Amino acid sequence: MRALCLLCWAVLLNLVRTCPEPCDCGEKYGFQIADCAYRDLEGVPPGFPANVTTLSLSANRLPGLLEGAFREVPLLQSLWLAHNEIRSVAVGALAPLSHLKSLDLSHNLISEFAWSDLHNLSALQLLKMDSNELAFIPRDAFRSLRALRSLQLNHNRLHALAEGTFAPLTALSHLQINDNPFDCTCGIVWFKTWALASAVSIPEQDNIACTSPHVLKGIPLGRLPPLPCSAPSVQLSYQPSQDGAELRPGFVLALHCDVDGQPVPQLHWHIHTPGGTVEIASPNVGTDGRALPGALTTSGQPRFQAFANGSLLIPDFGKLEEGTYSCLATNELGSAESSVNVALATPGEGGEDAVGHKFHGKAVEGKGCYTVDNEVQPSGPEDNVVIIYLSRAGPPEAAIAADGRPAQQFSGILLLGQSLLVLSFFYF
Template sequence: MQELQLLCWAVLLGLGLGQACPGPCDCGEKYGFQIIDCSYRDLEAVPPGFPANVTTLSLSANRLPHLPEGAFREVPQLQSLWLAHNEIRKVAAGALASLGRLKNLDLSHNLISDFAWDDLHNLSALHFLKMDSNELTFIPRDAFRSLQALRSLQLNHNRLHMLAEGTFAPLTLLSHLQINDNPFDCTCSIMWFKTWALTTTTVSIPEQDKITCTSPHVLKGTPLTRLLPLPCSAPLVQLTYQPSQDGAELQPGFVLALHCDVEGQPAPQLHWHIQTPGGTAEIASPNVGADGRALPGSPAASSRPRFQAFANGSLLVPDFGKLQEGTYSCLATNELGSAESSVNVALATPGQGGEDALGRRFHGNVAEGTGCYTVDNEVQPLGPEDDVLIIYLSRTRGPEVAAVGHRASGQQPLRLLLLGQSLLLLFLTSF
């Protein structure tokens, strides 16, 4: 009997310890909710020992500097978490991920610049998210993709410069958005938000006269509601042959020349991606000056890089050979998106059967009424099924430039020039 009594006491004590309240906090129950109040305690870390059944936790008005991974792993049933008026600068990955039942989250009035946005993907029950008065500089495009239940979002008084198009599209139940007092760059990337806020959405967006431009300087202080339409367009690229290299001094020998014609507003940034047997080369254009020499500060190892990207969109490959075979891609990017055009380049030298094989295919297609046709020394594919283009290079009294043909997806085939007597044979397969 005595042993049974001791066992009962042990069980009761164990249950009591399991429901203990952390020393610095006040714990209670109200309307069926288990509430813990740890606010105004000068805490510098989240205290351990919370009961597992707590549903409301306040840590507001403390001195918490950051939220580490697993900070709230003890309270998986939490529905409301108040963390306003702390000194939080970083919310680490995994700090909030365990709170799948959370409905209310207040992180306002902190110093947060480093936030684990991926943690929000686990908070699908969230109704209220308050992140105003922090140091946030950007929001990933997919940050709110799982928050279909969110009703209220406050992002005002941060340092947001831009918003990715579609940022708020997943928030189908959103009724209230505060985003005023951010230093927005009023360029093409913000125009979608103006259209969405003024004409598309039914979400209440208060203080719209305080959603203003910080840059460019000529628009500083202009409310987004009065921002005039800007001439904006996503990038377009076309990979072509360009004979002029702005006076570049070419080395003797065969030179493969590509030119990337780019359109778009704002002016797109140009980037080359080159895949060869020796590996991958990533080149931010330009990497050379008009004389073909590496620009100061360029990572090129030699004074004349083997891939020379010029400011006018041209790319030269001096002394083109087997080691330079591969896929050449031109990528243009601006605030509104990106566009890419690619071409596969392979070399077939005389005497290896490459010229005869390509020649037979060319003439066979012509005999069948398909393939390519020639007009004034130009070669043009007749249809999208013709994926073999022939290029001839020649060495005469000085350096010559290879003429390059390319057919990009959704575009008409480009012209191909034939230069002089053939010494080498190139064939291009575009896609």
């Protein structure tokens, strides 16, 4: 029995001392080191001892890092991969290294990187990714790196940085990000403000400069002049005094979303109906109401028609079109959203002719604008009251004005079609 135990210990000891043939393994200063640098390797060799804490694979010919590349060495604290030919780092290549403190990927060709793997490297203190081909960093890339002290991203192809990218790095003391081709648009202004106010050491700030637009080329970010920038704002035509507007089957529903901001925001419609969610990148129809190339259509026309000016038209509103209609505006500085809930009217309610007569009567009396359930008195001549109406369904082309808006301007009020039913209003 004693002999058997000794044999087991000998086998285990031999396994601990194994080392890939091209590499040198040993102990130094209390660290278990595997040195595989300058070996002309084209892949991560297998067979490392499980207790390796430092691994050098620098100055080889590694073309990439595959999932599970370092599964054998989960106790790694330092990993050196500089001066290879790495173009991509696959998801799962680095994630198992939860004890890693130093990671050097500099002087490679990395354009595709598994940023999500960094979320598991909470012990990381040094990250070198300089001299690569990185063009994009996700906003949450560094969310778990609260121990990170030094970050090197210089000499890459970064054009922009998402606001708050470095906010999670509460221990950061050194950041190198010079020599990147930054687009000096509104989206980079936050970084200028952060860099000027931060206690983090940021060397070579004169080389953190604009590449575009042309008029700003070569100007250091710290001396960037003020830019005309504003976050998006949204106004969606709906009635403030009730959660939803009630419609009757067969009507045309028209909503309008007024958007402001600089740079000009992108407008999207999010529509939640009983049949699911529809997302529309506006516009999907031209000013004539005809479907644009690539738009999803039924019988040649989109079910929801989004115009470039912010109007949304549903030509044949029915039970399946009930739901929440939201317009979302986004630009480099953020986003804004506004929504309205729309439902079919219950049977037995008055027809649209009666409502139309009441509206015209109130208008003649000068008592403001009649809505389905209340009156609105403009506070002054400078106020614009925008009202969205419903008409019976008809050819979409007939309800579209020359400017592409599915309504026509008449005495400061937006009209749609012949028989009118007031849907909503707002001030702006």
